[in-house]
Each structure stands twice: as structure tokens, then as C-alpha cells.
Amino acid sequence: MMIPDYLAFTRYQDKRLLPLIYLILLVLWGLLWKNNGYALNQEDAGALSGIVAIVLFYLIHDLKAYWMYKGAVRGVDLTGFSAKPLSRITDFCCCPLMVCAVTALGCWLLVSYGFALLASRYAILGLYCLLPLLLYLIFRALRVVYIRQLSRVREQVPRLTLYRYTACFVLINSALNLLTVSPLKNNPDFSLAHGWLSPQLTVAMFILCGVVFSISLLFARWSKKYLFFGRMFLQEIDFSFSAAVPCASLQTQPLALRLVGFVTLQMLWIVAINALLALLSVELPFSLYFLICYLPANACYFLHLYWQWHTDFMTACDMYLRWSVIDKRATPW
Known part of the structure; x- marks a missing residue:
């Protein structure tokens, strides 16, 4: 039986992941917008960035376990990844809590400056287009890191x-x-x-x-x-x-x-x-x-x-x- 190629599998996965991220943030931001009297402004930067960070945590918390499962049952060919161990600094910086904390801070800055520089409706539209894409890129980067961590015996x-x-x-x-x-x-x-x-x-x-x-x-x-x-x-x-x-x-x-x-x-x-x-x-x-x-x-x-x-x-x-x-x-x- 031929094992699926990693790049082909992730392309197939990403086509479904990115719309899912947009949908989840649309629902959660929409609830916040409705509860806030159909308005969002700079004072809501903390809530918006917190929602983004929590969504990211849900995405990456079990990501290593998922790829361990895929590799163990030979569902995806992972032999092309380097067996060189990652540094402790990389491991620490890529743990889910640290990544989500940094993401929350970065999103807070983006949302704050977005509302300060643009009118509310344009800021909301721009942030909604940008932040899910940012989550997707973080997810892609962490995916490679977590797969490389699988070869390490703890x-x-x-x-x-x-x-x-x-x-x-x-x-x-x-x-x-x-x-x-x-x-x-x-x-x-x-x-x-x-x-x-x-x-x-x-x-x-x-x-x-x-x-x-x-x-x-x-x-x-x-x-x-x-x-x-x-x-x-x-x-x-x-x-x-x-x-x-x-x-x-x-x-x-x-x-x-x-x-x-x-x-x-x-x-x-x-x-x-x-x-x-x-x-x-x-x-x-x-x-x-x-x-x-x-x-x-x-x-x-x-x-x-x-x-x-x-x-x-x-x-x-x-x-x-x-x-x-x-x-x-x-x-x-």
C-alpha cells in the first residue's frame, strides 16, 4: 500500500482548515458584535485578541498527538523530516501556552492600531481577513515543529x-x-x-x-x-x-x-x-x-x-x- 505524501496530504488538509478558521471566528466575533450592540471599537481589542488566542489553542493543543497518530499508522509519509533534535528554546517557544500568549499580545496590538487608524467597519473587515490567515500561518509553522519533535524520546x-x-x-x-x-x-x-x-x-x-x-x-x-x-x-x-x-x-x-x-x-x-x-x-x-x-x-x-x-x-x-x-x-x- 502506498503511503500518502506529506505535501499532498497537507494541501488537502489546508483547503478545509482555512475556511473552518474563518467560519469559527465569524461565529465568535459575530456573537461579540451582537452582544456589544452591533458595534466593535478599540475597547474590544482585548476580547477580540483573546478569542483569537483561544481558537489557536484549540487548533494546536492536540496537534502533536494527531501527527503521532498519522505517523504511527503510516497514514502519511513523514520520513522526509530532519531527525536533528530541536533546541530547548525552540521547544519552549513553541509550546501551546507560550504561542497563544504571544499571539494574543500581537493580535491586541494589531486590533488596537487597526481601530485607531481606520473607521470601525473597515477595521473589522480588514482584521477579519487578516487574523484567520495569521492563525493559519502559525498553525503551518507549528505543524513542522511538532512533527520534528516526534522523533525525540522523552x-x-x-x-x-x-x-x-x-x-x-x-x-x-x-x-x-x-x-x-x-x-x-x-x-x-x-x-x-x-x-x-x-x-x-x-x-x-x-x-x-x-x-x-x-x-x-x-x-x-x-x-x-x-x-x-x-x-x-x-x-x-x-x-x-x-x-x-x-x-x-x-x-x-x-x-x-x-x-x-x-x-x-x-x-x-x-x-x-x-x-x-x-x-x-x-x-x-x-x-x-x-x-x-x-x-x-x-x-x-x-x-x-x-x-x-x-x-x-x-x-x-x-x-x-x-x-x-x-x-x-x-x-x-
């Missing part, structure tokens, strides 16, 4: 658990949600003019939590089985990655029943929080108020991700064991 790799892995994504998703909904602090529906017990405030927060939760679930549909497969080859995870399923009895319940339970819990939680804040006569920043009200949805989102990724991990374990047998049979004596 000892004492810290073992991940699915709890930590899922919690990391829930925290990042919370930050993304906060960036997109933060402009709503100026929305009249969330005004405290009628106090914490205002039905308008309660209903508005309930609808907001429901919409944010639905969009989060929509972006959580991608499978992780091949990425977990690659991480097993990288020895970053083993068969103890997910030892048990939390709330297993709840997982077996019908989806309709779980949705009814979530809606009821979310509404009761918001009412309880509003009553407590009214009793204590305290004021909270909108961002903190949203995070507290969103806790039940975040808990449900964590369980949803864990259940889905546990299934993907079980599939990855089965693939890993089967591939070990196939690889041994294919190896000449």
Missing part, C-alpha cells in the same frame, strides 16, 4: 487523566464564553434597576445560560479518539487515563429526562442566587454574576465532555491494541 512524561484534560477544556471554554458575553453588562435586560429579584433579570440570565450552553455543545461534537490514540503512542496517557465514569447512573437516563433536569436545575439555581444576592444586598460585576449563574451548565458541560471523551478513549484503547497486533504481524522475522 522520559518520565507526566501522565494525564481525563479529569484534568476535561477540566482544562471547560476552563478555556468558560474564558471564551466570558469574552463573548461580557458586553451584555450594558444591556437593559440585565439592569439592576428593579433589584436582584426582577423577573426580567432572571429570565434574561436563564436564556443567556441556555444559549451559551447550546453553542458550547455544538462546538464539542468533534471526536477525540484519534488524538487519544496518538497520545498513547506518545506515552502521555495510558490505560488508566479514564478509570471510571462520573455519574454513570445519570448517563444511562434518556436524553429528554436529562434535559428537563438541567433546565429545572438551572432555573432554580438562578432564582436562588438572585434571592441570596438580594438578601445580602451586594452588587456583583456582570462577569462574576454570569459565571456563578452558569455553574450548573458548566457542570453539565463537564459531564457531557467526559462521557463523550471516555467513549472515544475506549475506542482509542481498542484501536491501540488491535494496531499492536497488526504491527507485529506485519514486522518480518
Whole structure:
């Protein structure tokens, strides 16, 4: 069987990757634009750059595992890459957190100067055309670096658990949600003019939590089985990655029943929080108020991700064991 060429494969992949980046940023920037009263300006540079950095993190966090999977199953010919080890400075500068931090800073400068030099509509259009292309170029550069890192044998790799892995994504998703909904602090529906017990405030927060939760679930549909497969080859995870399923009895319940339970819990939680804040006569920043009200949805989102990724991990374990047998049979004596 002929192994696909790296350049041919990446050309095929990039034709689908670049439109996907544009689509994701269109949705997220569009939500921020709508929540900000259909306007964006220089004050939104932090939110816009933060969204770009988080999207980049989602793209590159498991990139090395993906290419480990492709190389291990001989899905792509990676023999043309240099086996010369990369320097420690390169490894440090190319780790996902460092890359995303530098990208956030660079995007903040671009967005700030863009709005300062151009009218708002032209700045938004220019930045939307430029920043996804910048993410794509960073992705392409890191792809080569991560593939070259695959040849290095690392000892004492810290073992991940699915709890930590899922919690990391829930925290990042919370930050993304906060960036997109933060402009709503100026929305009249969330005004405290009628106090914490205002039905308008309660209903508005309930609808907001429901919409944010639905969009989060929509972006959580991608499978992780091949990425977990690659991480097993990288020895970053083993068969103890997910030892048990939390709330297993709840997982077996019908989806309709779980949705009814979530809606009821979310509404009761918001009412309880509003009553407590009214009793204590305290004021909270909108961002903190949203995070507290969103806790039940975040808990449900964590369980949803864990259940889905546990299934993907079980599939990855089965693939890993089967591939070990196939690889041994294919190896000449």
C-alpha cells in the first residue's frame, strides 16, 4: 500500500482548515458584535485578541498527538523530516501556552492600531481577513515543529487523566464564553434597576445560560479518539487515563429526562442566587454574576465532555491494541 505524501496530504488538509478558521471566528466575533450592540471599537481589542488566542489553542493543543497518530499508522509519509533534535528554546517557544500568549499580545496590538487608524467597519473587515490567515500561518509553522519533535524520546512524561484534560477544556471554554458575553453588562435586560429579584433579570440570565450552553455543545461534537490514540503512542496517557465514569447512573437516563433536569436545575439555581444576592444586598460585576449563574451548565458541560471523551478513549484503547497486533504481524522475522 502506498503511503500518502506529506505535501499532498497537507494541501488537502489546508483547503478545509482555512475556511473552518474563518467560519469559527465569524461565529465568535459575530456573537461579540451582537452582544456589544452591533458595534466593535478599540475597547474590544482585548476580547477580540483573546478569542483569537483561544481558537489557536484549540487548533494546536492536540496537534502533536494527531501527527503521532498519522505517523504511527503510516497514514502519511513523514520520513522526509530532519531527525536533528530541536533546541530547548525552540521547544519552549513553541509550546501551546507560550504561542497563544504571544499571539494574543500581537493580535491586541494589531486590533488596537487597526481601530485607531481606520473607521470601525473597515477595521473589522480588514482584521477579519487578516487574523484567520495569521492563525493559519502559525498553525503551518507549528505543524513542522511538532512533527520534528516526534522523533525525540522523552522520559518520565507526566501522565494525564481525563479529569484534568476535561477540566482544562471547560476552563478555556468558560474564558471564551466570558469574552463573548461580557458586553451584555450594558444591556437593559440585565439592569439592576428593579433589584436582584426582577423577573426580567432572571429570565434574561436563564436564556443567556441556555444559549451559551447550546453553542458550547455544538462546538464539542468533534471526536477525540484519534488524538487519544496518538497520545498513547506518545506515552502521555495510558490505560488508566479514564478509570471510571462520573455519574454513570445519570448517563444511562434518556436524553429528554436529562434535559428537563438541567433546565429545572438551572432555573432554580438562578432564582436562588438572585434571592441570596438580594438578601445580602451586594452588587456583583456582570462577569462574576454570569459565571456563578452558569455553574450548573458548566457542570453539565463537564459531564457531557467526559462521557463523550471516555467513549472515544475506549475506542482509542481498542484501536491501540488491535494496531499492536497488526504491527507485529506485519514486522518480518
